[in-house]
Amino acid sequence: MSTIKWSDKMSYSIGTFAEIVNLSIDTLRYYEKEGLIIPERDEHNRRTYTEKDREWIAFILRLKETAMPIKKIKEYARLRYEGDSTMKERRAMLEQHRLFIIEEKKKLEENLKHLDKKILTYHAMIDKYEKSKS
Amino acid sequence: MSTIKWSDKMSYSIGTFAEIVNLSIDTLRYYEKEGLIIPERDEHNRRTYTEKDREWIAFILRLKETAMPIKKIKEYARLRYEGDSTMKERRAMLEQHRLFIIEEKKKLEENLKHLDKKILTYHAMIDKYEKSKS
DNA sequence: ATAATGGCTGGAGTTAACTCCATGTCAACC
DNA sequence: GGTTGACATGGAGTTAACTCCAGCCATTAT
Structure with a gap:
């Protein structure tokens, strides 16, 4: 009566995984060197990435997108690999x-407000400039 | 009958200007090398920054704060120095x-939402974990 | 008069985050 | 059984944005 869970056993080579997560092979190896993600290896020493790894990478990318430096992500990763x-x-x-x-x-909102103002003054300035030329 | 405008004639040395805009002297010289800001020089070839320069730097910093790369700011600066x-x-x-x-x-808002969710699940996980230890 | 201060230049060094390369292994296909 | 293709490693190279330094003038303070 147990549900089969394919994904649990599935694993990807670095090439296919790179395509899945949209990172380059070199970047994945770089992240590993930095300790962000440490995949298992198969009997030939090849990296094997799992579904868990995919989720973890997705989270890493969120942190990166919000400007967390790799050093900090690395710190978080270290704790994560240490356990509960x-x-x-x-x-x-x-x-x-x-x-x-x-x-x-x-900050972004502030700057957007100022930028909008600046764009408005550009519109006014350009109107004036066009008229001065006619 | 003309109003005296001190600020029009006022100018700062690179050292005091650096303090005013809160950038290092080296950064100011670097920005100049990149063409972002080109101050006048005095009779001894010293840079002299004006109030206009201060405003311009403030704007540059807004662009930087919103992640515009220096190359693009440089392009904007080039156009600006070219005139109306x-x-x-x-x-x-x-x-x-x-x-x-x-x-x-x-993106920031999306990521913030996800992060909030993650923090919530951490709260739940930690509660469970604490109980399991008692 | 000399020493400290502040500025100038050209160029080297630094850090983050990749990216590329040479060389080597191994399994698979023709 | 030789070539191809994916992967491995160690290390060099790249780009952005500074940051630091050596060596040189001019001004100011003692």
């Missing part, structure tokens, strides 16, 4: 990062 | 950048 006892630390990191993102958002 | 005839081009650049910022904001 580090959950509180990891949560604290994410909560700190959350505040950072909120700050970033504020 | 480039206003339309500059406005177009800013309008394009505006769209970019809006995209960035969207």
Whole structure:
């Protein structure tokens, strides 16, 4: 009566995994060197990436997209690979990062407001300029 | 009957200007090498920065804060130093950048949402974990 | 008069995050 | 059984955006 879960046993070579997560093979190896993701190896020492790895990479990319430097992601990864006892630390990191993102958002909104103003003054200036030429 | 405008004639040395705009002297010289800001020189070849320069730097920093690479800022600066005839081009650049910022904001908001979810699941996981230890 | 201060130039060094390359192994296809 | 193709490793190269340094002038302070 157990449901078959293909995905549990499935694993990808670095080439196909690279395509799936849309990163280059070299980048994956670089992330491994930095300790962000450490895939299993098969009997020939080839990297084997799983569905879990895919989820983990997706999360890494979110952190990267919100400007977390690799060093910090590496720190988070280290804790994660250490196991459940580090959950509180990891949560604290994410909560700190959350505040950072909120700050970033504020800055972006401020700058967008100013940019909009600037664009408006450009419209006015260009109107004037066009008229002065006629 | 003309109003005296001190600020028009005022100018700062690179050292004091650096403090005012909160950039290092080296960064200012680097920006100049890249063509972002080209201050006047005095009779001894020393850079003299004006109030206009301060405003311009403030704008450069806004562009930087919204992740515009120096190459693009340089392009904008080039047009600006070329004069009024480039206003339309500059406005177009800013309008394009505006769209970019809006995209960035969207991404940030998306990622923030996911992060919040993740933090919530951490809270639940940690509760469970604490109980399992008692 | 000399020493400290501040600025100038050209060029080298640094950091992050990749990216590329030479060389080598192994399984598979013709 | 030789070639092809995917993967492995170690290390060099690249780009952006600074940052630092040596060697040289001019001005100011003692």
